[in-house]
Amino acid sequence: MKFVTMMAAASLTASALFAPTLVQQADAKPKLGLSCGGASWYALRSRTASGEMMNPSAMTAAHKTLPLGSKVKVTNLRNGKAVVVRINDRGPFIKGRLIDLSRGAAKKLGFINAGHTRVQIEPADGSVTQDCA
Template identity: 65%
Template sequence: MHLKTSARRAFFTVAVMTAFFHQGAPASAQCGKASWYASHSRTASGERMAPDQRTAAHRTLPFGTLVKVENLNNGRSVVVRINDRGPFIRNRVIDVSRGAARDLGFIGAGTARVRLSVVNGQGTVPAGACG
């Protein structure tokens, strides 16, 4: 079979991406750094951002996924609904709304070490070292 260069390139890209995203079993928990944000603009899902609701932005989880976010520094936790994409800052795993950050106790600090776990089974969080 003879493929044009662009078709070969596309096939190779799909193969590499498939291998990258299926490196192992889906993880049930992801740990990393969380930050918070508050605006009144539209989210990636199309709804208006409501800073006092318990919502969050995640890079890959489907919109509507419920995620338990646990602050590893103080043990507080909250369940948020994914309705936006982000965070767009390196080394962060989730951006939560101001209301969720208040519940988690890190408004003043701006960031916190957290553990994420999917509550409603709509997706799986990428593996992340917890410790």
């Protein structure tokens, strides 16, 4: 019985030693650079990955990997219109799509009727200055 107790204590100590490293890796946020690709829009009335209710008229979006709460500038490459959106959901889950925008954001970008368009995504703070080719 003593051996089992010592092994449990040793494993707890070992996990405590490695836990800070795991937490630091989990807290590391990916840096946002410039991305170009397809965008679509959605207008559901359900909870987003952030836990809030989806508001179709809000300036929000779904992205597969950007941290929830990130703000990005999305530019419609077909007409040059741009909006800043907050990432509050995960997706899109369609091949070739980079971002899913709320209906309100898509309306401001001018592609409601088309349903999808090609966009450029960059940090909202303007830290990236290049354009998509």
